[in-house]
Amino acid sequence: MTRVLVSGGTGFVGRFIVEHLIASGYEVVVGGRTPPASALFSKPVAFVPLALAPDIDQGGAFRHIDHFVHAAFQHVAGRYRGGEGNDPEGFRRSNLDGSVRLFQTARNEGVKRCVFLSSRAVYGEQPPGADLFEDTPCNSDSLYGALKLEAENELDALGTAAFKTVSLRVTGVYGVPDEGAAHKWQPLFDDYLSGRVIAPRAGTEVHGEDVAAAVRLALQTPLDRLQGGVMNVSDVLIDNRGILAMVQNIIGCPHPLPGPAALAAFNSMNTEKIRALGWQPGGRERLQATVRSLLA
Template sequence: MTRVLVSGGTGFVGRFIVEHLLANGYEVTVGGRSPPPAGLYSQRVSHVPLRLDADADQACAFDDIYYFVHAAFEHVEGRYRGGEGDDPQGFRRANLDGSVRLFEEARAAGVRRCVFLSSRAVYGDTAAPPLVAETSPAAPDTLYGQVKLATENALKSMADHSFVTTSLRVTGVYGPAGPGRKHKWSDLFSDYIAGRPVPGRIGTEVHGDDVAQAVRLMLETEPARISGQVFNVSDVLTDNREILSFLQAATGCPHPLPPAAEAAEFKTMSTEKLRALGWMPGGRERLAATIRELAGRR
């Protein structure tokens, strides 16, 4: 059984990755500051202490590890853009320098592959084309995006025949949050059900398990097709009106839906490169089914 270390495995996205890998026969170790709470996963996982600290010697975390999935990120709770709060230097040091230290220790320990969870924020909001591909210029306009891009580049520079590296530029992630946790649309659903005003927001979304499927592809695809590369991970362009229309259908709530958001200027991400490897996200059918599932848990 192949052993995978997942940093940040107790986080919202990390939990999907851990569950997906477990379901597909991997032996998973979760790396984090503290052990995962009881009942977070459907199966038992091991835990090793791990933190984003450029000065820490954490090489022992990679003992007997075959693959490393780096999903950990230090930020102000609930915020990625602006997640530095009032400490941009500490934010950069933890997330860039701390990540690079982990990559170096993984490579030195003989880890075969490393997958980094990056973000669509590397493109910035000023990118000109309405559709951005991996070949589009990266022009991050937030510290979050700048740090993600710098981490991508550092990992790419380490790629060789014995250390296969890839970065996944992930868009907004949705799905069940796990036992005792609130999903990302919890407040939105509550506002709508209570009849409070809801703004017309638009964005791109991808289910957490579809992100995890992309991660697994990076672990299983032949190195020549992926090493040193980046891949966009995105699925549907949707807005609050469509999301709440699925909730309305599931609950029978009579409140009016918010106005449709303007989609013409929103920049979506091409995923043809990832789909060419066999990636098949759930699309609107999965979006609707997930909202029905979340509505049933209210």
């Protein structure tokens, strides 16, 4: 059985990846600072201590591991952009230097493939309405995006015939959180249900399960079909008005919807590259079903 080490496997996105890989027949090892709670996953998973620490030898965590999925990221709670808080040097040391050390260790220990969860933030400011392709010149306008791009480049430089690397540029992950945790749209729903004024805002959304499916494809696709080391992972372009229209339809809230955002000016990520490998995200149907679950 193929063994996959998932860093950050107990995080919001990592949890979807771990569950999906378990269901797909992989033997999953979760790497992190603390072991997962016994009931977090549908089946027991192994655990190894793993840290974003560039000065620590963590080779033991990669022994007998076939593939490495790097989903860990250290940041101020609830923030990615601006996640450095008042410690940009520590942010860089952990998320760039620490990640690169893990990539190097994985290669040195004989890991065959490494999948890195990157971000749409690498593209930064772009012309209004322009689609974002994997070869679009990046113009990162945040430390978060800049570090993700640097980590992508460092990982790509480590790639060999025996160590294949893939970076997935992900954006707007949604889904039902762990029991007791607030979901990403909770403040938006609260404002709407309270009748507060809501500013128009657009974004692209992708379900955590669809991100996990993209990770699996990056792990199992024959090497001759993995063209280039970067793939965009995005699904639905929608604004606050569209999301809250679903809420209104489900519960019959009488409050007016916010005005529409300028969707035509948004920079959507083109996903033809990963769709060519068989990726089929859930689209608006999955989004609406998730909104219904969140409201329930």
